[in-house]
Amino acid sequence: MTTGARSIGPRRATLAGEVRGEIERMIVDGDLAAGEKLNELSLSTAMGVSRGTVREAIRSLADSGLIDLIANRGAFVHETTLAEIRNLYDLRGAIFAMACSAAARRVREGAEPKLAAALERNLDQMRATHAKGDTARYYVLNIEFHDLLLHGAGNPKAKTMYDNLVKEMHLFRRKGLSIATNIARSIEEHEVITRAVAAGDEEAARRAALDHIVGGFGRYMSMAEGETAATG
Numbered sequence: 001m002t003t004g005a006r007s008i009g010p011r012r013a014t015l016a017g018e019v020r021g022e023i024e025r026m027i028v029d030g031d032l033a034a035g036e037k038l039n040e041l042s043l044s045t046a047m048g049v050s051r052g053t054v055r056e057a058i059r060s061l062a063d064s065g066l067i068d069l070i071a072n073r074g075a076f077v078h079e080t081t082l083a084e085i086r087n088l089y090d091l092r093g094a095i096f097a098m099a100c101s102a103a104a105r106r107v108r109e110g111a112e113p114k115l116a117a118a119l120e121r122n123l124d125q126m127r128a129t130h131a132k133g134d135t136a137r138y139y140v141l142n143i144e145f146h147d148l149l150l151h152g153a154g155n156p157k158a159k160t161m162y163d164n165l166v167k168e169m170h171l172f173r174r175k176g177l178s179i180a181t182n183i184a185r186s187i188e189e190h191e192v193i194t195r196a197v198a199a200g201d202e203e204a205a206r207r208a209a210l211d212h213i214v215g216g217f218g219r220y221m222s223m224a225e226g227e228t229a230a231t232g
Contacts (some may be wrong), residue, residue, distance in 0.1 A: 015049060015053055016053050016056045016057050016060065017057075019043075019047060019049055019053055019054055019056075019057035020057035020058075020060050020061060022047060023038070023043065023054075023057055023058065023061065024061065024064070024066060024167070027066050027067070027077055028066075028167060032077050033077060034077050034078065034079045034080070035076060035077060035079045036076065036077045037073075037074055037075070037076050038058055038067065038074065038075040038076065038077070040054045040055055040058070058075045061075075064164075064167065064168075065078060065164075065167070065168040066078055066167065066168065078168075080168070082224075085169075085217075085220070086217070088165055088168060088169050089169075089213060089214075089216065089217040089220075091165055092162065092165050092166070092169065092213055093209075093210050093213035093214065095158055095161055095162045095165070096146070096149070096150075096162065096209045096210075096212070096213055097206045097207075097209040097210040097213070098153070098155075098158065098206070099149055099150050099152075099153035099155065099158055099159075099162070099209070100149050100153070100193055100196070100197060100205040100206060100208065100209035101202040101203070101205050101206035101209070102152075102153035102154065102155060102202075103115060103149050103152035103153045103154075103197050103205065104196060104197045104199070104200050104201055104202045104204070104205035104206075105200065105202050106152060106153070106154055107152070107197055107198065107200045108200025108202075109200075111154065112152045112154075115148065115149075115152045115197065116194070116197065116198035118148050119145065119148055119149075119190075119193075119194045119197065119198070120194065120198075122141060122144055122145045122148060123145075123187070123190055123191060123194060125141050126138060126141045126142070126145070126187055126190065127187060129141060130183050130184065130187060135183065138183055142186065143166075145190055146162075146166075149193070149197070149209075150162050150163075152197070182219045182223075185215065185219065186212075186215075186216070186219075189208070189211065189212040189215055190212070192208040192211075192212075193205060193208040193209055193212060196208050
C-alpha cells in the first residue's frame with residue numbers, strides 16, 4: 001500500500017527538471033565557470049522560480065559530475081583534475097571505438113544505408129566552417145559528427161553513457177577546438193573514420209576512432225602545458 005505517499009504534482013517535477021536543464025546548459029556552455037559557486041538567489045531571480053526549486057535542481061545534479069556539493073559551503077561547478085580528464089578520455093575512447101566499429105558493421109549489413117552520406121555532409125560543413133574561422137559552429141558540427149556515429153551503432157545504452165561523459169568534458173574540449181591547427185587535425189581524423197565506416201571495415205573504424213580520441217587528449221595536453229608555461 002502507498003496511501004501514505006504525499007502528492008507531489010507534475011508541475012513541480014517538471015519545473016525542477018527544467019531548472020536542472022538550464023543550470024546544466026549554463027555549465028556546459030561556460031556561463032558558469034569551473035570552481036564558481038552556484039548562487040541560489042541569483043539563479044532563482046534570473047529564472048523566475050523559487051529558491052527551493054533551484055535548490056532541488058542543484059541537488060539532483062550532484063551525481064552528474066558537473067557540480068560538487070560541499071558541506072557548509074554550498075554547490076560549486078566541478079573543477080576537473082588532470083587524472084579525471086585522462087580517465088574521461090579513456091572511457092570515451094573505449095565507447096567511441098566500439099560505436100564506430102558497430103556503425104561500420106551496420107553499414108556493411110545494410111542497416112544504416114544513409115549514415116555514410118550523412119557523415120560526408122557533416123564533413124563538408126565542418127571544412128567550410130573551418131575555412132571561415134567559425135570555431136563555435138565547428139564545435140556544434142563536431143558534436144553532431146560523433147552523434148551520427150553513436151546513433152549509427154544502434155546501441156542506445158552506449159549512446160546514453162557517451163552523452164553523460166561528454167557533458168563532463170565540454171568545458172575543456174571546447175578550449176581545444178578553438179585552435180585552428182587542432183581543428184584541421186580533427187577534420188583529418190574524422191575523414192579517416194568516415195572512410196572506414198563507409199567501407200564497412202569494423203577494425204579500421206575502431207582503430208581510427210581510438211586514434212581520434214587519443215589525438216584529442218594529446219591536443220588537450222599540449223594546450224594545457226602551453227597555458228601552464230605562459231602563466232608560470
